[in-house]
Amino acid sequence: MQRFSGLSLIRRGLTGQRGWQPQWRQAEPKAAYDAIIVGGGGHGLGAAFYLAKEHGLTRVAVVEKGWIGGGNTGRNTTIIRSNYLFDESAALYDHSVQLWEGLSQVLNYNVMFSQRGVMMLAHTVHDVQVSQRHVHANRANGVDNEWLTPEEARAICPLLQTDDIRYPVLGAAFQRRGGTARHDAVAWGFARAANALGVDIIENCEVTGIRRDSHGAACGIETTRGFISAPRIGVSAAGHSSVIMKMAGVELPIESYPLQALVSEPVKPIFPCVVMSNTIHAYISQSDKGEMVIGAGTDAYTSYTQRGGLHISRHAIEAICELFPMFRRLRMMRNWGGIVDVTPDRSPIIAKTPVPGLYVNCGWGTGGFKATPGAAHLLAWTIARDAPHPINAPFTIERFRDGNLIDEAAAAAVAH
Ligand code: FAD
Ligand code: PYC
Numbered sequence: 001m002q003r004f005s006g007l008s009l010i011r012r013g014l015t016g017q018r019g020w021q022p023q024w025r026q027a028e029p030k031a032a033y034d035a036i037i038v039g040g041g042g043h044g045l046g047a048a049f050y051l052a053k054e055h056g057l058t059r060v061a062v063v064e065k066g067w068i069g070g071g072n073t074g075r076n077t078t079i080i081r082s083n084y085l086f087d088e089s090a091a092l093y094d095h096s097v098q099l100w101e102g103l104s105q106v107l108n109y110n111v112m113f114s115q116r117g118v119m120m121l122a123h124t125v126h127d128v129q130v131s132q133r134h135v136h137a138n139r140a141n142g143v144d145n146e147w148l149t150p151e152e153a154r155a156i157c158p159l160l161q162t163d164d165i166r167y168p169v170l171g172a173a174f175q176r177r178g179g180t181a182r183h184d185a186v187a188w189g190f191a192r193a194a195n196a197l198g199v200d201i202i203e204n205c206e207v208t209g210i211r212r213d214s215h216g217a218a219c220g221i222e223t224t225r226g227f228i229s230a231p232r233i234g235v236s237a238a239g240h241s242s243v244i245m246k247m248a249g250v251e252l253p254i255e256s257y258p259l260q261a262l263v264s265e266p267v268k269p270i271f272p273c274v275v276m277s278n279t280i281h282a283y284i285s286q287s288d289k290g291e292m293v294i295g296a297g298t299d300a301y302t303s304y305t306q307r308g309g310l311h312i313s314r315h316a317i318e319a320i321c322e323l324f325p326m327f328r329r330l331r332m333m334r335n336w337g338g339i340v341d342v343t344p345d346r347s348p349i350i351a352k353t354p355v356p357g358l359y360v361n362c363g364w365g366t367g368g369f370k371a372t373p374g375a376a377h378l379l380a381w382t383i384a385r386d387a388p389h390p391i392n393a394p395f396t397i398e399r400f401r402d403g404n405l406i407d408e409a410a411a412a413a414v415a416h
Pocket of ligand 2: 077079080081283295366368412413414
């Protein structure tokens with residue numbers, strides 16, 4: 001790692017940072033690797049890192065059609081929590097939260113993981129019952145979550161308006177270990193650490209086909225920069241997962257929708273935690289730069305455009321202004337969208353596929369940022385051992401055929 005004294009930092013800043021070394025090499029594709037990961041988001045970069053670090057596979061390439069972190073990793077509202085209902089999900093998401101807790105140290109890169117707490121509001125009697133069920137199920141699974149009265153919620157988040165509004169707040173579930181992290185830093189930290197272990201990160205290289213050998217096994221990828229062979233291919237391409245898997249003849253039960261977010265002008269630190277409302281489709285936190293980061297729901301129609309309908313973000317802003325009247329005077333700076341990959345039961349797939357040598361990590365929908373280190377860790381395990389880890393064993397493609405669904409619609413938070 002490069003170290004600079006204060007003075008040398010100032011000198012470098014004033015001279016256009018000449019001499020700073022890139023954090024990862026711009027690798028050229030080689031003819032062959034031991035494993036290829038398709039998709040340079042946090043999940044794909046993380047999987048390459050864990051393949052090298054924990055499984056000794058260093059002839060690994062991450063192939064990204066654009067720039068790393070330019071997909072949903074760099075477009076999301078960074079909410080991290082593990083308060084899902086079912087045992088399988090609690091184990092999966094809490095595995096990830098535990099990895100988040102040590103990630104800056106493991107990567108030697110500050111991913112700015114901030115356990116400021118995630119508050120999920122209940123506005124109706126039905127909301128209260130569902131939320132309390134989650135609190136009880138979480139606690140039975142050793143996942144922290146607690147029920148707050150409106151007064152207790154206001155004590156934690158004083159700007160919250162609980163009464164005299166269209167959807168009064170009847171209480172809230174609060175996971176104190178939940179919070180946020182810096183999205184770009186997660187991609188950059190994994191890229192830098194994977195690169196240091198010998199992984200090739202190949203940007204501006206689109207995968208256009210998956211080649212299978214005479215036995216039907218995956219044996220390489222066609223790309224805009226030529227064919228690259230590998231006996232193990234992991235696809236981690238979020239909204240484009242079904243498109244890529246179709247190249248190998250695998251149909252996924254996934255639909256892709258735009259999901260959008262927006263940020264306000266920066267203001268002084270005023271917002272101590274994350275607040276989400278599933279019922280009125282809005283969620284909000286404050287970034288370390290001071291911007292209020294606000295998220296909306298998905299569009300009603302499938303699409304691959306990285307933007308959403310204006311009425312969807314307007315609805316989210318109306319909800320936020322109702323819950324936090326003070327924010328009516330904030331100016332919004334920009335909005336954007338990402339393409340989220342939604343499964344019928346709102347749970348992900350991290351699994352082997354019917355094609356030998358082909359593995360997939362997808363279906364995270366609106367909620368995969370929180371899972372970044374966990375999904376990456378489990379995908380690497382599954383690729384390296386050609387078998388799932390016990391934590392991801394239930395998250396197969398076949399569960400949709402066999403009926404072993406893990407229905408997390410109520411915990412997925414964003415209506416989709
Ligand atoms: P990505 O970061 O999208 O990486 C996939 C990569 O694959 C992309 O970089 C893409 O360019 C690449 N790719 C696609 N096709 C090809 C190809 N043919 N060849 C090569 N590369 C290809 N989750 C949460 O947990 N908390 C949140 O608060 C949250 N908020 C969200 C808000 C918004 C607005 C959005 C859009 C999503 C949100 N999510 C949230 C979901 C979360 O962002 C994603 O689930 C997660 O980031 C997925 O990470 P990934 O690495 O799998 O995907
Ligand atoms: O999964 O917590 C979540 C989430 C919040 C906003 C979008 N997804």
